[in-house]
Amino acid sequence: xxxxxxxxxxxxxxxxxxxxxxxxxxxxxxxxxxxxxxxxxxxxxxxxxxxxxxxxxxxxxxxxxxxxxxxxxxxxxxxxxxxxxxxxxxxxxxxxxxxxxxxxxxxxxxxxxxxxxxxxxxxxxxxxxxxxxxxxxxxxxxxxxxxxxxxxxxxxxxxxxxxxxxxxx
Amino acid sequence: xxxxxxxxxxxxxxxxxxxxxxxxxxxxxxxxxxxxxxxxxxxxxxxxxxxxxxxxxxxxxxxxxxxxxxxxxxxxxxxxxxxxxxxxxxxxxxxxxxxxxxxxxxxxxxxxxxxxxxxxxxxxxxxxxxxxxxxxxxxxxxxxxxxxxxxxxxxxxxxxxxxxxxxxxxxxxxxxxxxxxxxxxxxxxxxxxxxxxxxxxxxxxxxxxxxxxxxxxxxxxxxxxxxxxxxxxxxxxxxxxxxxxxxxxxxxxxxxxxxxxxxxxxxxxxxxxxxxxxxxxxxxxxxxxxxxxxxxxxxxxxxxxxxxxxxxxxxxxxxxxxxxxxxxxxxxxxxxxxxxxxxxxxxxxxxxxxxxxxxxxxxxxxxxxxxxxxxxxxxxxxxxxxxxxxxxxxxxxxxxxxxxxxxxxxxxxxxxxxxxxxxxxxxxxxxxxxxxxxxxxxxxxxxxxxxxxxxxxxxxxxxxxxxxxxxxxxxxxxxxxxxxxxxxxxxxxxxxxxxxxxxxxxxxxxxxxxxxxxxxxxxxxxxxxxxx
Numbered sequence: 242x243x244x245x246x247x248x249x250x251x252x253x254x255x256x257x258x259x260x261x262x263x264x265x266x267x268x269x270x271x272x273x274x275x276x277x278x279x280x281x282x283x284x285x286x287x288x289x290x291x292x293x294x295x296x297x298x299x300x301x302x303x304x305x306x307x308x309x310x311x312x313x314x315x316x317x318x319x320x321x322x323x324x325x326x327x328x329x330x331x332x333x334x335x336x337x338x339x340x341x342x343x344x345x346x347x348x349x350x351x352x353x354x355x356x357x358x359x360x361x362x363x364x365x366x367x368x369x370x371x372x373x374x375x376x377x378x379x380x381x382x383x384x385x386x387x388x389x390x391x392x393x394x395x396x397x398x399x400x401x402x403x404x405x406x407x408x409x410x
Numbered sequence: 411x412x413x414x415x416x417x418x419x420x421x422x423x424x425x426x427x428x429x430x431x432x433x434x435x436x437x438x439x440x441x442x443x444x445x446x447x448x449x450x451x452x453x454x455x456x457x458x459x460x461x462x463x464x465x466x467x468x469x470x471x472x473x474x475x476x477x478x479x480x481x482x483x484x485x486x487x488x489x490x491x492x493x494x495x496x497x498x499x500x501x502x503x504x505x506x507x508x509x510x511x512x513x514x515x516x517x518x519x520x521x522x523x524x525x526x527x528x529x530x531x532x533x534x535x536x537x538x539x540x541x542x543x544x545x546x547x548x549x550x551x552x553x554x555x556x557x558x559x560x561x562x563x564x565x566x567x568x569x570x571x572x573x574x575x576x577x578x579x580x581x582x583x584x585x586x587x588x589x590x591x592x593x594x595x596x597x598x599x600x601x602x603x604x605x606x607x608x609x610x611x612x613x614x615x616x617x618x619x620x621x622x623x624x625x626x627x628x629x630x631x632x633x634x635x636x637x638x639x640x641x642x643x644x645x646x647x648x649x650x651x652x653x654x655x656x657x658x659x660x661x662x663x664x665x666x667x668x669x670x671x672x673x674x675x676x677x678x679x680x681x682x683x684x685x686x687x688x689x690x691x692x693x694x695x696x697x698x699x700x701x702x703x704x705x706x707x708x709x710x711x712x713x714x715x716x717x718x719x720x721x722x723x724x725x726x727x728x729x730x731x732x733x734x735x736x737x738x739x740x741x742x743x744x745x746x747x748x749x750x751x752x753x754x755x756x757x758x759x760x761x762x763x764x765x766x767x768x769x770x771x772x773x774x775x776x777x778x779x780x781x782x783x784x785x786x787x788x789x790x791x792x793x794x795x796x797x798x799x800x801x802x803x804x805x806x807x808x809x810x811x812x813x814x815x816x817x818x819x820x821x822x823x824x825x826x827x828x829x830x831x832x833x834x835x836x837x838x839x840x841x842x843x844x845x846x847x848x849x850x851x852x853x854x855x856x857x858x859x860x861x862x863x864x865x866x867x868x869x870x871x872x873x874x875x876x877x878x879x880x881x882x883x884x885x886x887x888x889x890x891x892x893x894x895x896x897x898x899x900x901x902x903x904x905x906x907x908x909x910x911x912x913x914x915x916x917x918x919x920x921x922x923x924x925x926x927x928x929x930x931x932x933x934x935x936x937x938x939x940x941x942x
Contacts, residue, residue, distance in 0.1 A: 244760040245697055251756070255704055290590045294615045296938045297592050298640025298721055301684070304590050305710070308703035322588035337941075338540035339614045340593060342564035343585050369637050374547055374556025375540055375618030394640065396720060 256312045270401055271316045277408045278317040282328065285317045286408065289327035289351065293344045293383075294376065295334030298394040299361040303331065305397045318404060324350040329407070332384075335363040335370040336377040348384045358407055359386045360400060362393040416459050416483050423455045437656040439489050439876045446477070446492040450502035450528075453511075456481055461488075462786045462799075463508035465887045465904035468518045470550050475499050475524055479511065480876065480887060485804030489876060500525035510786045510909050521548040521620070536613045536941065538565035547621055554621055571609050573599035578606065581923065585614045592937035596926070603922040608915050616941040623901035628654050628728040628866065631898050635888065636723050638903050639939035644670075644677040645881025646903055646939075647726040649888035652807070653877030654728050657892055658869040665853040665861040666730035667808035671846045672743070673722050673731070675839040678882035679750075680709050680721075682790075682832040682839075685934055689829050690761070692928035693770035701757050705750060712746050715739075730863035740847045747840045758833065771826040775929035777917040778823055785913050788906040789884020790835060791933050794820045794827035801880040810880075813845045825932040868896040883907060883936065905939030 278286050290303055306313040307320070321327050324347045336344055348357070359380040362368040367378030380386050390403030417440075424431055429448045434441040444452060453463075464480040464487065473496045481488045494501055503526035505512040515526045516535035523546040526532065534543075540562045541547055547556065573580070578601055585593035595611040619638060623631055628651075635650035636643040648670055655662060662670075687702025710720040716739040717725055725733050735743075761767060777787070782795035792799060800817040802810040818834030820827035853861060871894035878887050884906035893899035910933060918929045 242764075244756075244763065248701070248756050248760050249697065252701065252704070291586060292590075292592050292615070294617055294938075295592070296637045296640040296643075297936065298637070298643065298723070300590050300592065301641060301721065304684075305703070305707060308707045309700055310704065310707050320590060324586075334615070335617060337615050337617050338558055338562040339538045339565070339616055339941075340585065341562045343593065343614070345561070346564075347586055369634055370617045370619075370622065373554050373618045373622055374552070374558060375616050375621070377558075393637075393723065394721065396714075 255309045256315070267311070267398060267401065270398075270405060271313075274318065274401065274405045274408065275316040277405070281408060282317070285319065286329060287319060287321045287327045288329045288331050289321055289324045289347070290331045290333070291324075291344060291347050293332050293334045293340045293364070293380065294337030294370075295361065295363060299333035299364070302394045302397055303333070303360065303400060306400060311397050311401070313401065324348075325352065327351050327355070329356045329358060330384075331358045331360055332380045333361050333364050335367045336380055336383045338375055338377060341377055341383055344380075344383055356387045356407055357384055358388045358390060358403065360390045360403065361395055362391055365389045365391055368393065416461065417486060417488065420456060420459055420461070423458075424452065427451060427455060436489065437659065437873075437875045439487050441489045441491055443491045443493075446494050446501040449477070449492055450504055450507065452490060453504040453507035457507050459483065463504070463510045464786070464885070465889075465902075465908075466504075466511055466514040466518065467889060467902040467904075468522045468524055468548070469891065469900045470496070470522065470548070473497075475522060477501060477518070477524065478889070479504060485801075487805065487876065487878065494524065499523065500527055502527050503529040505529050505531075508786075509784060509912065513912065514908065520546070522546050523549065533569060536616055538613055538616075539563045540616075547618065552621075554618070554624075568611060570597045570611070571599075571607060573606055577601050594937045598923060598926070600923055603924065605918050605921055605923055605926065608918045608926075610911060610915060612911065612937060613941050615938045617938075619942040620900075620902060623898055625893075626898045627896055628898075631890075631901060632727055633724060635901075635903060636726075638942070639905055639907070639936040640721065641681050642677070642881050642883060642886070642905065642936065642939065643721055643723045644673045644726060645879060645883075645886050646888070646905070647724070648674060649877040649879045649881070649886040650890065650901070650903065651726055651728050651877070652879060653875045653888045653890040654869075654892075655864075656875035656877065657873040657890055658867050660729055660864045660867060662730050662808065662864055663853075663861050664808065665850065666863065668846045668850050668853065669731045669733065669735055669862070670726055671809040672735065672843055673717065673725055674879070674881070675843045675846075676709070676713060677722055678839045679836050680706055680713070681882045682836050683709060685931065686829060686832055688931050688934075689771070689825065689928060690767065692931050693767065695764070695767055698757070698761055698767075701753075705753055709746070709750070712742060716742060727863065729866050732862070734862060735847075735850060740850065743843065743847060747843060751840065754833075754836070768826075770925070770928065771824065771829060773824050774921060774925055775825045775828075775917045775932055776823050777913055779821065781913060781916050782823070785916075786909055787913050788909050789882070790818075790828055790831045791910050791913065792884065793818060794831040795823040796821040799885070801878055801885045805878060807879065809846055809849070810842075812849065813842060815842050825928060828932040871895075872899075881906060883934075884910070903939075903942070905936055907935035907937075907940045911935045911940055
């Protein structure tokens with residue numbers, strides 16, 4: 242147990258101070274996001290992530306938003322387990338036809354007002370998979386999309402910038 | 411028995427059983443062609459020799475279907491083929507002999523309409539409701555656009571296994587899961603907290619990869635292969651490129667092979683770090699999750715700096731790689747390794763001595779070596795249950811043919827074993843990267859382009875090959891056949907998850923429902939790689 246505390250103390254807080262020059266950018270971005278969320282969403286915004294057919298690359302980078310470097314929750318953005326608790330659906334992947342009904346139901350289960358963010362090139366335009374017997378292509382072919390974040394996959398920083406764009410149009 | 415003998419032995423036995431084998435030599439693999447009515451008999455003889463079932467797929471050539479199955483023992487791969495007529499395509503199933511062939515044959519049944527006789531479970535698998543029962547997407551007369559409805563209905567009437575009795579209840583989970591993970595459906599039958607049965611229903615992220623691969627150029631196929639499973643982008647891209655290069659008779663420059671090795675081992679380390687954190691997180695041990703996600707992030711930042719992409723997508727191309735690793739980059743990579751080792755030396759003792767982790771991870775999710783062997787379980791899941799199998803050692807390919815390394819092995823078969831085998835694999839991977847970097851210095855004196863990419867040659871129409879590499883989840887096989895004009899006629903990638911998913915149904919038995927997430931994470935199958 243002591244080793245554990247020692248490691249915690251030794252590691253300290255790594256969360257985006259100035260370890261990398263880029264981190265200033267992240268900090269600034271985060272503060273902007275936080276200000277908008279405070280003003281427009283009473284301090285917090287809840288995201289339900291839906292993989293509608295992704296290769297899992299986008300999920301890995303979205304998960305990274307929760308690592309101690311980005312720690313996106315400190316800006317008031319948190320990921321929730323149910324669409325019923327969500328303000329925003331963050332959808333990845335081309336929408337596979339086998340996920341189409343599930344995505345529609347998730348969308349319907351999300352209370353109004355709600356926003357949909359299509360994250361990654363596949364979600365934005367179908368990407369490498371396009372439209373076929375198995376794929377509906379872009380998320381906007383299935384549900385209305387408010388915001389697109391490009392990238393294959395978008396980096397955590399690109400995801401944060403995208404989310405800022407959504408709440409500060 | 412020496413390693414080359416099992417094929418001779420098996421051929422003898424096939425001969426005694428009056429099965430005629432036509433032997434055809436392919437680049438890097440031997441093809442055995444038999445009559446379709448002997449398909450199951452072959453499997454019965456092969457399993458007596460402890461030959462492992464590797465992969466199965468089909469292909470249409472005019473009015474015939476080629477049905478393929480790949481087998482391996484001691485690093486020697488045999489591609490078995492039979493031909494059936496398109497009018498009445500049927501043959502005896504190998505699934506009663508090799509359980510690993512079960513879902514693969516169901517996939518072939520759904521995609522080609524080939525009937526596997528006496529299959530123990532011939533329910534649909536990949537097909538939900540996106541196409542009709544009597545249409546088969548991988549047949550040549552099926553257009554890539556298909557005839558989908560505006561809204562594909564959900565697959566509500568899949569005949570799940572039922573359980574009856576006092577106190578037995580059912581828990582449906584998914585396809586949309588609670589975390590930031592891929593979609594799939596799990597159906598539990600439970601009594602109290604105990605899992606009586608688990609049934610997986612996958613196929614939700616079926617994107618038609620095999621179909622949209624047809625007609626692509628090698629470069630375009632490599633891009634697609636890099637998106638079969640985002641966490642295995644290096645592994646799949648390498649396997650596909652290896653198959654294409656073998657078919658075209660191209661040798662990759664040594665320097666490019668070394669860089670591919672570095673990429674693959676970096677991918678392995680990044681994923682294992684993520685998994686080790688996630689396993690601990692699933693038993694609410696957040697300390698480890700925070701430490702490992704921190705280390706993973708640092709690792710990915712170096713990927714970005716050195717290779718230009720955090721997940722290393724599209725770094726491997728047919729003929730070689732696109733990224734040079736300069737001397738400065740080598741120094742950075744080496745420093746990174748030293749740093750990671752130091753961090754791990756502090757974190758691992760803190761984890762090792764933690765009783766709450768021991769309580770949850772030891773003996774949970776037990777997979778016996780017998781079941782692991784019967785299903786041909788791959789990668790860290792197999793190796794945690796004593797399956798001593800690794801393509802890098804058993805069928806070495808460049809750059810693994812000139813390095814020393816030890817295959818990590820555990821034999822307890824529980825979640826803790828799958829955790830520790832990953833740790834051992836990280837250590838082995840770090841040593842491999844160091845050896846590759848050392849060897850990089852010895853290659854040179856050519857122009858950068860020559861060192862990194864061999865010139866592409868259009869392979870003759872009809873040439874085929876099997877690319878086999880060890881991805882971070884285990885053995886990946888990619889089958890390629892070329893058409894005329896440098897176009898792909900058939901691509902079948904077999905992710906290790908296809909073989910590993912079925913054992914999750916076994917290792918969760920008699921565990922409690924709340925332990926399912928950690929059982930699942932300890933296996934960490936790819937949904938996208940399975941569904942294709």
